[in-house]
Amino acid sequence: MIDTTQFPALIVVIPLLSAFIVCMAGCFNRRLCQPLTVLALAGSCWASFATLGQVVKSGAIHYRLGGWAPPMGIEYVIDHLNGLVLVVITTVALLAAVFAKISVAEELPTRINLFYTLYLLLVTGLLGMTITGDAFNLYVLLEISALTTYALITIGQPRALHASFNYLMIGTIGASLYLLGVGHLYIMTGSLNIADLAVILPELYSSRAILVAFILIMVGIWAKMAFFPMHSWLPNAYTYAPNGTSCLIAPLMTKVSVYIMLRVMFSLFTPAYVYQYLSMANAIVWLAVIAIISGSLLALAQKDFKKMLTYLIIAEVGYMVGGAWLANEYGITGAILHILNDALMTLCLFLAAGAIIYKVGGQQLTDLKGIFHRMPVTMTAFMVGALSMIGVPPTAGFFSKWYLILGGIQAARWEFVTALLFSSLVNAVLFFRIIEIGYFETPEDKGVNEAPLSMLAPLLLVAVSLVVVGIYSGDIVSTIIQYAVPKGI
C-alpha cells in the first residue's frame, strides 16, 4: 500500500518542483518540456483524486506542513468543498497541458520551456490557494498565480500587452485589498489560521473593523474574479492570450476565486454573519443579475468568437456569485456544482476554439464558414459544450442551472431567475448563430481538415465528461457537495 498521508502536500509540491525540472530540462531539449509537464500534472491529478476519495470516506483532512501545529504553523485543510475544487483544477490543467503541445509549438516556438515552467507555477499557485488553511499563505499563492498569469498572457502576441497591463493593475489592487482585509482580521484577533479565526471571530462580529475586513476581502476577490463592475480587464486579456494559456486560465482563474469567496463566507465567517448580520445580499444578487445580463448581451455583440466566449465567463461569474448570495441551500449547492460544471464547459469551448484557430488561422465569426464540414469532430464536441452552456439536459450545465433557479425561486429573487433564463436564451441565440454560419454557409474548400489527435483527445474527453457529470450530478451532490454546504442557513 502507498502511504497516502503525504498526498495533500504532494498535490502542490509535484507541480512546484516539476516547474524547476521543466525549466532545466528545457535548456537541454525543448521537446522534453511538454511530456514532463503532463507527467507532473498526472501525478498531481492522481493525488488529488485519492485525497478526495479519502475525504469522502473519512471526513476532512488536516495536514500540518513541517509538523508545526496550527495556529502557529501553516496547515493544509481538505474538506468536501476544496477536495472537489482540487480535482477540478488538476484535471483541467492536465487536459489543457495535453492540448497545449501543438498549439504552443506553433504559437510560441522559441518560448516553449518558459511557457511550461510558468504553466506549472500557475497550477501550483491555484492548488495552493485552494488547499491552504492559512489566510496569509493564501495571499502569497494568490500573487504567485496572478504573476504567472500576467506573464503567460504577455508571452504571446503584442496585442495582449496592454490587456495584460490592465489586468496587472486591477489584479494588484484586488490582491492588496485582500491583504489589507487580512491585516484588519489580524489586528483584531492575532491569528491568521482560518479555522482559528473562525473560532475567535464570532465574539467580535459587532466590531466595525471586522465589517471593514469582510468588505475589503470580498471586494478584493471580486476584482480578481472579474465580477461586475470590475470585469473590464478580462475579455481582452483572455482573448489575446495564447490559446495554450487561455485554455488553462479561462476555466480555472475565475472558478478558484469563486471558491475563495465561498471559503471566506462560510469557513472564515459564518453564514449567519454574512446573510443575517450584514444586509448586503440583496445588493450583491442585483450586481450578479447585472453581470449575467450585461455579460450575455456583450457576448452577443462580439464578432470575434474567442472574445464572445470570454464575455460568457463574466456572465457565469454572475451565476456563481448570485447563487452563493441567495442564502439558501439550493443556491449554494448550485454555485458549488457550477464551479465544477462551468470549469468543464469553459474548457470544452476554449479547447474547441483553440483547435479551430489552429486549423483556420482566424478567430472571427466569419472564419467559421462551413466549419461543420471541415472539422466535424471538433464541432460535435463544441456543440456539447454549447448545449451545456445553454443548459440543455442531460449535459452538466442544466443541473447546476436547475439548482440555481430553484434557489432563486425559494428565495423569491425573481430578478435572478429572470436573468438566468434570459442568459440561457441569449446563449442559445449565440450558439445557433455559430451553427448557422458553420453549417449552412458554404466553405471555400469542402474537404475534411480535422485537428490533430493530441488536440482532439482532450476535447472529446471533456465533451464526454460533460454528459457523464450531468448524468451523475445527483450522486456528486449527495456524496460531496451536500457536505460542503454550510448547515443551518
Add this chain to the structure above:
Amino acid sequence: MELLLAKYNYWIYALIMMIGLYGMLAKNNLIKKIIGMGIFQTGIIVFYVSTGAKRGGTIPIIEHGHGEEVHEVIKALDYVNPLPHVLMLTAIVVSVGTLGVALAIALRIYTEYNTLHEDEILERVND
C-alpha cells in the same frame, strides 16, 4: 481631533494608499501608473508594520533565550510584535515581483508602440 491623533498611523496609511490608487487609476503614463502601484503597496506595508510597533518596545530577541536558563520573566509588552514585520517581508518580495513584471510589460509595450502614453497605445490598438 482626538480620533485623528490617537490612530495617526491609520490615517497616514490610508492617505498613502489613496495617493497610490489615484496614480494607478487616473494617470495616463504607464510608468506613473506603476509608481502609483508601488505607493499603493507601500501604504499597506506601512499599515502592517505600524500595527506591530509599540511605544518603548524593543526588538524581539530574548536575552539568554538560547540554551541557557532564563531567570527573569519575559514580558511580551516590552517587545514589538515581529509577526506583521515578517509577513511584510513576504509582501515586499511579492510587490517587488509585481513591480518587475509590470516594468517588463511596460518595456515591451514601449518597444512595440514606441510610447508609454495610454491614450496613444489605445489609439494604435483600436486601429
